[in-house]
Amino acid sequence: MIERALKGNEKYWGWVGLLLLLIGVGFACYIYQLYNGLGITGMSRDISWGVYIAQFTYLVGVAASAVMLVIPKYLHNYKKYTNVVIFGEFLAIAAVTMCMLFIIVDIGQPARVLNVLLHPTPNSILFWDMIVLNGYLIINVIVGWNTLLADKKDVPSPGWVKPFIYLSIPWAASIHTVTAFLYAGLPGRHLWLTAIMAPRFLASAFASGPSLLILLLLLVKSVSKFDPGKEAIQSLAKTVCYAMIINVFFLCMEFFTAFYSNIPGHMYSLQYLFAGLHGHDRLVPWMWTSAFLAVVGIFIMLVPPLRKQTAYLVLGCASIFLSTWIDKGVGLVIGGFIPNPFETVTEYYPTFPEIAISIAIWAIGALVLTILYKIAISVREEQQMA
Amino acid sequence: MKASRREFLKLAGVSALFGLGANAAFELLTPGALEASSEVAHGAAHGEAAEGVQAATRWAMVIDVRKCILQEDCQDCVLACNSTHNIPTVGNPKEEIKWIWKDTFEHLFPDQHSQYVDEGLEGKAFPVMCNHCQYPPCVRVCPTKATFKRPDGIVMMDMHRCIGCRFCMAACPYGARSFNWRDPRKYFEGKEAMLNPEQPTRTKGVVEKCTFCPERLAKGLEPACVEACKKRKSDCLIFGNLNDPESEVRKILRKRTSIRRKPELGTQPSVFFLV
Numbered sequence: 001m002i003e004r005a006l007k008g009n010e011k012y013w014g015w016v017g018l019l020l021l022l023i024g025v026g027f028a029c030y031i032y033q034l035y036n037g038l039g040i041t042g043m044s045r046d047i048s049w050g051v052y053i054a055q056f057t058y059l060v061g062v063a064a065s066a067v068m069l070v071i072p073k074y075l076h077n078y079k080k081y082t083n084v085v086i087f088g089e090f091l092a093i094a095a096v097t098m099c100m101l102f103i104i105v106d107i108g109q110p111a112r113v114l115n116v117l118l119h120p121t122p123n124s125i126l127f128w129d130m131i132v133l134n135g136y137l138i139i140n141v142i143v144g145w146n147t148l149l150a151d152k153k154d155v156p157s158p159g160w161v162k163p164f165i166y167l168s169i170p171w172a173a174s175i176h177t178v179t180a181f182l183y184a185g186l187p188g189r190h191l192w193l194t195a196i197m198a199p200r201f202l203a204s205a206f207a208s209g210p211s212l213l214i215l216l217l218l219l220v221k222s223v224s225k226f227d228p229g230k231e232a233i234q235s236l237a238k239t240v241c242y243a244m245i246i247n248v249f250f251l252c253m254e255f256f257t258a259f260y261s262n263i264p265g266h267m268y269s270l271q272y273l274f275a276g277l278h279g280h281d282r283l284v285p286w287m288w289t290s291a292f293l294a295v296v297g298i299f300i301m302l303v304p305p306l307r308k309q310t311a312y313l314v315l316g317c318a319s320i321f322l323s324t325w326i327d328k329g330v331g332l333v334i335g336g337f338i339p340n341p342f343e344t345v346t347e348y349y350p351t352f353p354e355i356a357i358s359i360a361i362w363a364i365g366a367l368v369l370t371i372l373y374k375i376a377i378s379v380r381e382e383q384q385m386a
Numbered sequence: 387m388k389a390s391r392r393e394f395l396k397l398a399g400v401s402a403l404f405g406l407g408a409n410a411a412f413e414l415l416t417p418g419a420l421e422a423s424s425e426v427a428h429g430a431a432h433g434e435a436a437e438g439v440q441a442a443t444r445w446a447m448v449i450d451v452r453k454c455i456l457q458e459d460c461q462d463c464v465l466a467c468n469s470t471h472n473i474p475t476v477g478n479p480k481e482e483i484k485w486i487w488k489d490t491f492e493h494l495f496p497d498q499h500s501q502y503v504d505e506g507l508e509g510k511a512f513p514v515m516c517n518h519c520q521y522p523p524c525v526r527v528c529p530t531k532a533t534f535k536r537p538d539g540i541v542m543m544d545m546h547r548c549i550g551c552r553f554c555m556a557a558c559p560y561g562a563r564s565f566n567w568r569d570p571r572k573y574f575e576g577k578e579a580m581l582n583p584e585q586p587t588r589t590k591g592v593v594e595k596c597t598f599c600p601e602r603l604a605k606g607l608e609p610a611c612v613e614a615c616k617k618r619k620s621d622c623l624i625f626g627n628l629n630d631p632e633s634e635v636r637k638i639l640r641k642r643t644s645i646r647r648k649p650e651l652g653t654q655p656s657v658f659f660l661v
Contacts, residue, residue: 037590038550039567044480048555048565108550108565108591115530115549126529126553187523187651188559265497341561342493346480 001148004378005371011223016370019363026360029353030105038108041354046346047337049106051358056102058208058329059365060179061201063095063136065209067172068239074165080232083380084217086151087228089144090372091213092172096137098365105357125181132175139168144372152379176201183336191269191336194257200250201328206243208324210236211297211317218314220373226380237313241301244320248294251327272345273335280345283334286326293323444539445518445598446628446656447612448635448644451491454622455510463513463623464488466614469580470599472587474573483564485596486515486611494647494659507661513611513623516541516562516596517647517655524554524563533593539628539656540598550591559651563595598625628656 008016033040043050069088072078104110121127143164150157157165180198187193214236217228258266271277273287300306300316307313339345350358454460467473467486476482488511518541524533525541532548535541555563569590574581581587585601588594599609607613608625615623626635635658644658 037566037568039481039590043567045482045484045555045564046480046561048552103551106551108552108593109548109589112530112547112549115532115547119530119547121529121531124527124529124553126527126551130529182553183556186527186557186559187653188648189556337556341559342489343496344493 001152001375001379005374007378008374012374016367019367019370022363023360023367026357026363029356030360032353033105033357034110038106040351042348042350044346044348046340047334047348049333049337050348051350051354052102052106054329054333055358055361056099056106057179057182057201057333058325059095059099059102060133060176061205061324061328062209062212063092063099064172064176064202064205065213066092066140067169068206068210068236068243069213070165070168070172072235075169078235080229080235083226084228084232084236086144086147086376087217087220087373088209088213089140089147090369090376091209091216092140093137093144093372094365094369095209096133096140096175097368098361099133100137101361101364102358105361125178125185129175129178129182132171132178136168136171136175139164139171143168148376148379151383154383173202176205183332188341189336190258190265191332194254196250196253200247200254203243203247203250204324204328207240207247207320208328210243211240211320211324214240214317215314215321216369216373218310220377224377224381225384226377233313234308237301237307237317240317240320241298241307244294244298244301244324247324248298268339268343269335272338273331277339278345280338280347282347282349283331287331290323290326290331293319293326297323441537441539441629443537443630444520444628444656445603446539446626446635446658447515447518447598447609448624448626448638448658448660449513450622450624450638450642450660451507451510451512452660453620454512455507457618457620457622458510460618460620461488462614462618462620463611466610467596470582470585470610471597472570472574472581472585474570476573481567483566483570483594485564485594486513488513495645497648497650498645512659514560514562514647515611515657516598517560517653517657518596518598520654520656521652523557523559523651523653527553527557529553536600538603540600541595542597542600543592543594545586545588545592545594548592550593552593554593559648559653560655563593565593566590 041050041052066088069081069085073081073085104113107113116127116130143161146161147157177198180201183189183192184194184197214233217233217236221227255270258270268277272280273283274291275281276284297316297319300312300319307316334348338347464486468475471485473483473485490509490511491507492509494512494514518539520539522533522535522541525535528534529551530547530549532544533541533554534544550565552565555565566588567590570588574587599607602609608616612623612625615621624634624638626633628635630636638660639658642660644660646655646658649655
């Protein structure tokens, strides 16, 4: 199986080489961070989590979204997803891998990370997050790999895999719910202290993950002989559309509660993000870009003649992917820390090494995905030839 | 081996500091109290006080704001703490390590700032520190029990267990926790003489905060900040046992009006401000 990842044309190796280069640069920066401490990042005593934890949060959503293929395929026997469900599962594997790496690079004493296992603490949500993320990774490795093995031999997946497939459905919901609980249970952080956090996380996950998957499938189609099928992609696009509308609806509810109640603490973070607070407005252009892209994305996905044209579909998916990335991968985590407990504003700017490390982790994810997709595509191509 | 009672006390205090022998220190500090609340002390090192059982001791700090604002330029409590606990002068406010520091009424009580009644307090700074909450959110979220509540109410840090995830910093609604963004020992280079050899320095990548000086409590002394304040005869800081109705803190809380930071969050701080 794995040998299929070792055979490729020049473009394939060029891409792998580029990823390795990015990983190398990031790794060097990580060594620098390990040596000097997290002071080399833009984080501070007020903004004590930054890009790393924000990327982690976003990618948990991408990982959870595989369930949007698994449910139709395995619960409703939706045949159009038969050939693409594996790509969703492999995307989940790559995303969870990135999640774990983003946690590791954020830790001040990474050598002590096993203390989480040595001193298990069920009252800490981080403890449960570790359990559900590792569990989800294992489930997807088992399911993905066995599905592919069965496909290769053109037989149905072995019966013992079925329970794991069904387990992956609630488990996907659990990873993003638990990740939302990391934030939603903290007193004194008004932006996060909301019961709708977990539902909103799931909605934005089911928009961002499948939109990324559509982009990936279109890319796969253009670089290989494997065709995921028009209907599969259009069905996914509808999922993205519904999920994104629900996500935006939930965001509007946050605005209503904060501004109609007129409670200062509840308004401050949203004010900071969308209008600026005490003269600090670094994230305002970002958040309005996110809002604009959300509207553009929803419009394209909602109108069938637009959605059915590949160029518009790409634009719509890219808009939604970027919109949710800014919302969750930038605004949510940073905005939650502003204002600080003294109601003053400290802003956050990521540093070069911090960004290089983040890019390297995305590159590791892309590399894992490339290898897994290369194997899956080769198997699909062999099937189509046969 | 001959060990005097004093040396034994010292040892017990230090081991209590690292959460190794909190039981022993507790027993020495308030003899007999352990039996009275054996359930509380059970598994004390990293445990929490059992619900419904009144612990014999709950250490608390009362800050007389009215007295303190008269001493505008005084930093005695802060400096005493810094030198006792080897807290570096970082310089960069984004990376500061703070156990006790002075801040203004508006910053410390952003929700209670009133346009008219606070005129006497406006812009005036007074000390603040970890609240040693009865229900500490930081302890609730810590994934390794590196921060934990002792039976005497002190919220403690095990700096050798902390992995530096900073979940506690996100959870603390009071901004009382500091992270070592860089190697703190670096700030003492060439100034090693300033270090207090009886107290540890920290390593990079761990969180720290006010501890109410348990190593001093174990010797029957008050926290370093309180001692410094008394030395100046300002008497703005009053430290004592909240669970003893006859303690100094309880007496003054009966007499004067006090407020606590963000009481609506239900954390039940052990730091009171007399206004």
